[in-house]
Amino acid sequence: MAILQKKICMIGDFSVGKTSLVSRFVRQTFSDKYLTTVGVKIDTKLVKLSDELEVKLILWDIAGNDALTTAASSYLRGAAGFLLVVDGTRLPTWHSALNLKDAIAKQLGEKPFVMLLNKIDLTEQWELNEQILEEKTQQGWKLLSTSAKTGMNVEKAFLELAIQILK
Numbered sequence: 001m002a003i004l005q006k007k008i009c010m011i012g013d014f015s016v017g018k019t020s021l022v023s024r025f026v027r028q029t030f031s032d033k034y035l036t037t038v039g040v041k042i043d044t045k046l047v048k049l050s051d052e053l054e055v056k057l058i059l060w061d062i063a064g065n066d067a068l069t070t071a072a073s074s075y076l077r078g079a080a081g082f083l084l085v086v087d088g089t090r091l092p093t094w095h096s097a098l099n100l101k102d103a104i105a106k107q108l109g110e111k112p113f114v115m116l117l118n119k120i121d122l123t124e125q126w127e128l129n130e131q132i133l134e135e136k137t138q139q140g141w142k143l144l145s146t147s148a149k150t151g152m153n154v155e156k157a158f159l160e161l162a163i164q165i166l167k
């Protein structure tokens with residue numbers, strides 16, 4: 001079986017849950033402690049899409065920001081796609097995600113991505129309304145509500161992106 005390798009970047013503002021989503025996906029762990037990522041951390045996970053198709057995802061977990069620093073943009077090189085992460089309890093992180101998406105398109109061109117509305121377990125603090133989400137869905141964006149804490153839709157998010165990349 002041929003082994004495919006694809007580089008995926010975790011994109012989003014500070015503290016939206018990029019590192020937590022990777023830990024949940026790769027190690028099935030979660031911590032409430034916030035340890036900000038310095039620079040970039042790389043993990044890998046082998047994902048089986050079918051009996052004939054396996055792909056090794058190289059996950060680049062990049063330190064959060066609402067803009068792409070020079071260092072962060074160099075981390076994007078060679079990425080096949082990205083997860084665009086929003087903290088659903090903080091509306092400004094939605095706007096950060098939109099800025100980041102535009103900056104990435106300028107650098108890499110249009111690449112497959114899935115937008116994650118993370119921390120869905122914190123529904124009582126939720127700040128995203130249906131209307132802004134619906135608008136993006138209409139534009140053909142794939143949006144998923146996730147929780148690194150409960151694991152909801154985490155596996156699905158990475159699989160969905162892998163499928164889009166290999167399409």
Ligand SMILES: Nc1nc2c(ncn2[C@@H]2O[C@H](COP(=O)(O)OP(=O)(O)OP(=O)(O)O)[C@@H](O)[C@H]2O)c(=O)[nH]1
Nearest residue numbers: 015016017018019020032036037064119147148149
């Ligand atoms: N309740 C809840 N908390 C979460 C979830 N995901 C992450 N957190 C918490 O949010 C905080 C930030 O999570 P990180 O994964 O470190 O965020 P990050 O996007 O990697 O942050 P930077 O590395 O600074 O860019 C931590 O305290 C996590 O425990 C979630 O789905 N639900």
Ligand SMILES: [Mg+2]
Nearest residue numbers: 018019036037
């Ligand atoms: Mg991090």
